[in-house]
Each structure stands twice: as structure tokens, then as C-alpha cells.
Amino acid sequence: MEFYRETWVEVNLNAIGLNTKQLKAHIPDETQIMAIVKADAYGHGAYPVAFEALSSGATWLGVALLDEALSLRQKGIKAPILVLGWTRPADIAIAAEHNISLTVFQAEWIKQAREQYQSQMPVFLHIKCDTGMGRIGIRETEEMDALADAFRADPRFIVEGIFTHFATADENDPTYFNKQYQRFTTMLTQLMDRGINPNLVHCANSAAALKHPDKLFNMVRYGIAMYGLSPSEQMKSDLPFQLQQAFSLKTSLVHVKQIEAGESVSYGATFTATEPTWIGTLPIGYADGWLRRLAGHATVLVKGKRFPIVGRICMDQMMIQLDAPYPLGEEVTLIGSSGNEYVSIDEISGYLGTINYEVPCMINHRVPRLYFKNDERIAISNPIIDSASILEEKDELDKKLD
Ligand SMILES: Cc1ncc(COP(=O)(O)O)c(C=O)c1O
Structure with missing residues (x-):
């Protein structure tokens, strides 16, 4: 693979590794790191970043879309992957087949998924709680009841995790963050009261992981700071360790x-x-x-x-x-x-x-993205040429153009 233009991105994988190792040293030993590599690793390139993060202490990967998770599996990544966004219920079979965990927050979703899912393979799910982000997630105890009933009715659906997402962890004023954190701990208890007691509990993005290493449960979702960027201007002057832009x-x-x-x-x-x-x-x-x-x-x-x-x-x-x-x-x-x-x-x-x-x-x-490790170029990604080479109708097109 090469590239044929005089403009390129350089991604310093050592920086990704260093930013990950520094976080690992900053948080409690038992807290796992989920490297967030959605949106092609914030434009850096999902596969090389995932590989480097996993080599540097991350144990999970987080993406927004099932397509992104499948692309990592295609490239040989075996680590656990969570799809953080909504996935079509009809697509759980492909997720299960590739051992990809999904986010759930609607009982109706499980109902539809159960109807369409023929396999006996387990489907691993993380329940999303909306504690104040107002995006996706359950909010009410009635929704918990419905989810708990749906899980009880079908042992193929396994709750692997519970999580939430903060809206203001990067801001100086902790009031809203504290409110969300409190709400999350309450929701955790309410879910446990309904027999939902998963292995993984996670709430922290980069900002929360850097600022509150005592409030992480057992996993953090590490995005922007892994790329060497401060989660906000406000946080820049008070980072617990130096970040290196990749x-x-x-x-x-x-x-x-x-x-x-x-x-x-x-x-x-x-x-x-x-x-x-x-x-x-x-x-x-x-x-x-x-x-x-x-x-x-x-x-x-x-x-x-x-x-x-x-x-x-x-x-x-x-x-x-x-x-x-x-x-x-x-x-x-x-x-x-x-x-x-x-x-x-x-x-x-x-x-x-x-x-x-x-x-x-x-x-x-x-x-094109060029990947560097120890000042040596180790890989190139150039999707323009990649995508041209997979055009299935290429032969037919050639004939037409002849
Ligand atoms: C659900 C979820 N978790 C974690 C992250 C990572 O956040 P950050 O890049 O601020 O660390 C994001 C990013 O937007 C997200 O949407």
C-alpha cells in the first residue's frame, strides 16, 4: 500500500501508548480501560490505535456502530468490543457471531431482538442509564422493571455491564457531574434490586477518569485524552499527567x-x-x-x-x-x-x-494516515485506493468502458 499525493497525516503510536500507560498508572489496579476508537479512532485510524492501546494496558474497545466493531474483527482484533450506540435488533445475530457486546436501553428492543434471533449463542449487553446526558438510556424504574422481566424471560440475553455517560465532567463546576454520579449509584442499586448484577460497571470518560480516579467503578472509557488532547480548555492547566498529541x-x-x-x-x-x-x-x-x-x-x-x-x-x-x-x-x-x-x-x-x-x-x-513507532514508519492507510480495489462490478464496468 502506498499513497500518491503530497499531503498526509502522521500518527505517533508511541503517544497513544504513553497516554494509555499513564492513565493505567493513574487509576486503581482493578479498573479496566476501554479504549474508545469510534469514528475511526477520532480520525486517527481505528485498527492501529486499537492495537497500540491494547498493547499498552487497555483491555476493551468501544465504538459507536456495529459496522465499526465488525471492521476491527475483520482485521483480527480479538479483544472485547462494546458498541456504545443503538444497534438494530435484527443485527444481534451478527454481533453475537463476532462476540461483540451491544448497548441496550429499551425493553421493546429486547422483545424484537428475541423474536428475530434464532441462535442459542449468548448475546452480551450493557444497560445504558441516562443520568442527565439526555441522549440514550433508561431513566425510570418502570423501564428497569420491563428490562429485568425481558432478561428473565430469555437466558440467551446476558447483562454484562451497566453504564452511563457524563455531560459536564470536563467543566470546573462539579454540581451537575455530582448529580449524575449520585443518580447512577441510585440506578445501580435499583437494577441490582431487580436481580441485575453484571461484572462491569462504567461511567467515566477521559475527563472523569483524569479528575476522579476514586469514582470509576471497574472500567473507564478513554477517548480524547488517549489521543493526547485535553477534554476541555478548563482542564488543560490541571491535568494529572502530561498528554502527548499523536x-x-x-x-x-x-x-x-x-x-x-x-x-x-x-x-x-x-x-x-x-x-x-x-x-x-x-x-x-x-x-x-x-x-x-x-x-x-x-x-x-x-x-x-x-x-x-x-x-x-x-x-x-x-x-x-x-x-x-x-x-x-x-x-x-x-x-x-x-x-x-x-x-x-x-x-x-x-x-x-x-x-x-x-x-x-x-x-x-x-x-492517507502514516503510522510511526519509535520514529519509524510502520504502516500506511489509504482508503481511496483501498475502496477502489473492492469495487465488485469492476470487470463489468471495464467491459462497458472498452
Ligand atoms: C458513550 C461514550 N463513552 C466514552 C466516550 C469518550 O469520551 P472522551 O473522548 O471525552 O474520553 C464517548 C465519546 O464521546 C462516548 O460517547
Whole structure:
């Protein structure tokens, strides 16, 4: 597998490993780590991140979709996986076949699942409690009664875990967090009173795991901090250990020229040089996820120096202003370090008025991911070429086009 463009993401797997090991040392020995690798590991690449996290102390993986779990199984991951979102009842057979645990919070779901499920293989489930996130989960004791009845009626359905999700664990004010935590402990007791007593109980995301190592039950779901990013701006100054960002975004100069005073650059001719100016062209644009709104805010690094983006960002290219005629092929860093300069993901999310979670997710599959360990490139993922090679109707298409 190779890639044929001059723009790429570098994922430092050592950083993922270090961030995981540091959390492991921070939490009680008996608390397991579920590495959250949904959304292609927040844009980093699910398989390599899962592999590294499991090698560094994580014992579970969490994804949002059954498809994401199946993709990890296809690649040979054997560790337990939980699908955190809603799954179609009709799809439990494929989950059970691949030993994938699912989230449940509706008695009607179990009823439908029971009707459609023909196998005797056990189906492992985690009950989701809505303690204040207001997204998915049971809230009322009537729902607990209905779930408990449904489980009693069918021993193929096994409650493996109970969990909830915090809405404000990353904020300074603990009031809402405490309310959710209290509600969760009450719901746990109420579920146990109904004979539901699973092995796994988990509530903490990264923020809660970092801030409250005494409130984790026996598993944490570790997402953003595993990627080396602070769960919020508020938490940045008070992290229990240093996080190392794993994600860098790089490109290189594919064209360099000098324009005269009065000449303009890019759509709308919004940038006009006031003196002879060196302009570099970079093969990255908004179709890669490098959004137009970054122009006028983000700067890029060349040989450890910051240079501004000039003119509008195009679909596949953008221009920067240089201080000299740098050679073609010179590496340009959009996120990450160059010399003594550093562009953090937080800097980019600040320009976009969003959270750091969104930035690696928005750099899409058009940008190949290169995986580094001990400064050595160990793997490449390039879905553009991957997906072309699995086109089933390829032969027929070839014939038609001939
Ligand atoms: C249910 C659930 N658990 C855990 C996480 C991980 O959260 P974080 O990335 O803040 O650690 C998420 C992420 O959104 C989630 O939805």
C-alpha cells in the first residue's frame, strides 16, 4: 500500500501508548480501560490505535456502530468490543457471531431482538442509564422493571455491564457531574434490586477518569485524552499527567513563485500583494477537511517558521506567503511540530470556534494516515485506493468502458 499525493497525516503510536500507560498508572489496579476508537479512532485510524492501546494496558474497545466493531474483527482484533450506540435488533445475530457486546436501553428492543434471533449463542449487553446526558438510556424504574422481566424471560440475553455517560465532567463546576454520579449509584442499586448484577460497571470518560480516579467503578472509557488532547480548555492547566498529541498533518510545496505588487491570489482575488511576494502552493484544501474558515487565522510551519495562508482555501489546494523561494518538496506542517514551533490541534479548533475532538475527525479519508513507532514508519492507510480495489462490478464496468 502506498499513497500518491503530497499531503498526509502522521500518527505517533508511541503517544497513544504513553497516554494509555499513564492513565493505567493513574487509576486503581482493578479498573479496566476501554479504549474508545469510534469514528475511526477520532480520525486517527481505528485498527492501529486499537492495537497500540491494547498493547499498552487497555483491555476493551468501544465504538459507536456495529459496522465499526465488525471492521476491527475483520482485521483480527480479538479483544472485547462494546458498541456504545443503538444497534438494530435484527443485527444481534451478527454481533453475537463476532462476540461483540451491544448497548441496550429499551425493553421493546429486547422483545424484537428475541423474536428475530434464532441462535442459542449468548448475546452480551450493557444497560445504558441516562443520568442527565439526555441522549440514550433508561431513566425510570418502570423501564428497569420491563428490562429485568425481558432478561428473565430469555437466558440467551446476558447483562454484562451497566453504564452511563457524563455531560459536564470536563467543566470546573462539579454540581451537575455530582448529580449524575449520585443518580447512577441510585440506578445501580435499583437494577441490582431487580436481580441485575453484571461484572462491569462504567461511567467515566477521559475527563472523569483524569479528575476522579476514586469514582470509576471497574472500567473507564478513554477517548480524547488517549489521543493526547485535553477534554476541555478548563482542564488543560490541571491535568494529572502530561498528554502527548499523536496527530500531525503535513504537506509539501508543489509550486513556488514570486508575484509582483498589485497581483492577487485565489478565488475572489481577496489577497493582493503590496510588494514582490513569494507564494507557495500546497496540495490540501477544504475537500480534505482543511476548512475555508481557516484562511486568515491558521498559519503553517516551514523549517520551524510560521507563514500565513493567503487568499481563499480552494477545494484541493491553498497558497501561503513565504519569505524566500523555498525548494519544491519542502515539508510544510499544518498540525504538529517543525523546529521549535508547534501548531496544536487546540490552536486549530480555536480558530474554528469548535472543540479539539472535531479537528482530527474533519481531516477526512482523502488524506492517507502514516503510522510511526519509535520514529519509524510502520504502516500506511489509504482508503481511496483501498475502496477502489473492492469495487465488485469492476470487470463489468471495464467491459462497458472498452
Ligand atoms: C458513550 C461514550 N463513552 C466514552 C466516550 C469518550 O469520551 P472522551 O473522548 O471525552 O474520553 C464517548 C465519546 O464521546 C462516548 O460517547
